[in-house]
Amino acid sequence: MNPLLSRLQPYPFERxxxxxxxxxPNPAYRPISLGIGEPKHPTPAFIKQxxxxxxxxxxxxxxxxxxxxxxxxxxxxxxxxxxxxxxxxVDAATQVLPINGSREALFAFAQTVIDPTRPxxxxxxxxxxxxxxxxxxxxxxxxxxxxSDPKRNFAVDWDSVPQATWEKTQLIFxxxxxxxxxAVMPLSExxxxxxxxxxxxxxxxxxxxxxxxxxxDEPPLGGLEAxxxxxxxxxxxxxxxxxxxxxxxxPGMRSGFVAGDAALMKAFLLYRTYHGSAxxxxxxxxxxxxxxxxxHVVDNREQYRRKFAEVTPLLExxxxxxxxxxxxxxxxxxxxxxxxxxxxxxxxxxxxxLPGSFLAxxxxxxxxxxxxxxxxxxxxxxxxxxxxxxIVQFVQNRKD
Numbered sequence: 398m399n400p401l402l403s404r405l406q407p408y409p410f411e412r413x414x415x416x417x418x419x420x421x422p423n424p425a426y427r428p429i430s431l432g433i434g435e436p437k438h439p440t441p442a443f444i445k446q447x448x449x450x451x452x453x454x455x456x457x458x459x460x461x462x463x464x465x466x467x468x469x470x471x472x473x474x475x476x477x478x479x480x481x482x483x484x485x486x487v488d489a490a491t492q493v494l495p496i497n498g499s500r501e502a503l504f505a506f507a508q509t510v511i512d513p514t515r516p517x518x519x520x521x522x523x524x525x526x527x528x529x530x531x532x533x534x535x536x537x538x539x540x541x542x543x544x545s546d547p548k549r550n551f552a553v554d555w556d557s558v559p560q561a562t563w564e565k566t567q568l569i570f571x572x573x574x575x576x577x578x579x580a581v582m583p584l585s586e587x588x589x590x591x592x593x594x595x596x597x598x599x600x601x602x603x604x605x606x607x608x609x610x611x612x613x614d615e616p617p618l619g620g621l622e623a624x625x626x627x628x629x630x631x632x633x634x635x636x637x638x639x640x641x642x643x644x645x646x647x648p649g650m651r652s653g654f655v656a657g658d659a660a661l662m663k664a665f666l667l668y669r670t671y672h673g674s675a676x677x678x679x680x681x682x683x684x685x686x687x688x689x690x691x692x693h694v695v696d697n698r699e700q701y702r703r704k705f706a707e708v709t710p711l712l713e714x715x716x717x718x719x720x721x722x723x724x725x726x727x728x729x730x731x732x733x734x735x736x737x738x739x740x741x742x743x744x745x746x747x748x749x750x751l752p753g754s755f756l757a758x759x760x761x762x763x764x765x766x767x768x769x770x771x772x773x774x775x776x777x778x779x780x781x782x783x784x785x786x787x788i789v790q791f792v793q794n795r796k797d
Contacts, residue, residue: 496654591624
């Protein structure tokens with residue numbers, strides 16, 4: 398058995414299951430879950446039609462092995478989206494690879510770039526998407542948890558990372574828009590990170606799966622876009638990860654792509670060829686349709702904007718919460734224990750939220766997720782509003 402497996406911590410939803418063991422939710426209320434970030438908006442009809450049409454098209458038989466590098470048509474569609482969205486010119490043949498969702502690719506990428514024969518550190522934000530930690534540990538590296546500063550809209554405090562840690566850092570995971578905070582990295586932070594990269598030589602993996610759900614007029618800045626603005630047009634040691642799951646409400650398709658440094662793409666393709674990570678040709682064809690259409694993305698974003706506009710003011714009455722820059726989460730401060738809050742809310746009002754401490758690690762004696770809960774506003778507006786109303790009642794009647 399791989400001894401590194403013993404270093405993995407229980408996934409947040411397993412910890413949530415343990416927390417709720419023995420809790421009987423109030424039967425007077427139907428269950429509402431804000432716990433899991435799984436899109437609930439309907440999958441666009443044209444994507445389902447593209448899937449069905451691909452099943453019957455010659456050359457798309459399921460008996461055929463798909464190419465790991467993806468079809469030229471899919472890579473071209475991904476490159477075209479990068480040009481439309483960010484104004485970037487990338488080589489579809491050498492700088493783009495399809496992936497089976499960002500989750501598996503983030504994990505696999507760490508296995509590709511980490512050299513475990515020398516001291517290896519992977520820096521990730523804290524709180525963070527838990528795959529970062531598992532990817533680091535199973536690659537033979539040590540995770541370092543860089544704290545997010547609530548006084549600066551949960552920006553990562555890169556300055557707090559010691560020089561001795563930077564000297565051993567081989568990979569940084571960046572998440573912008575952030576999970577769970579929804580914070581977006583401005584160009585000034587990217588400039589700081591690139592300066593550190595030039596000094597210490599690490600690779601940057603930019604997780605951007607929430608990039609198309611935003612609440613300001615200005616869309617979130619992407620990592621490749623930031624690099625181009627700063628004259629780093631070869632995207633050296635930088636790879637961006639994106640996905641159709643949130644953008645197009647198709648988490649079950651497991652479809653996304655990575656783009657960036659051609660040398661890293663070549664190595665990643667080699668790893669994926671052995672790992673068996675090819676995408677179904679049927680999913681590839683539907684993905685071409687999804688990446689080539691923007692109207693459904695605009696419509697989806699508008700649904701989230703209306704929903705957050707109704708829910709956020711309700712919760713602001715009783716919690717430390719505000720509209721995020723982007724993503725579909727509210728990162729709310731609560732009084733007292735975040736785990737007790739989540740457990741009691743389920744018991745009394747049958748609403749599930751995720752304790753913030755489950756999404757972070759204690760570092761320097763502090764767990765930066767403690768005292769907060771993450772709420773995923775993924776259901777329809779009426780259900781999210783009802784959940785918010787119950788939370789307001791819960792907080793108002795609660796005795797700490």
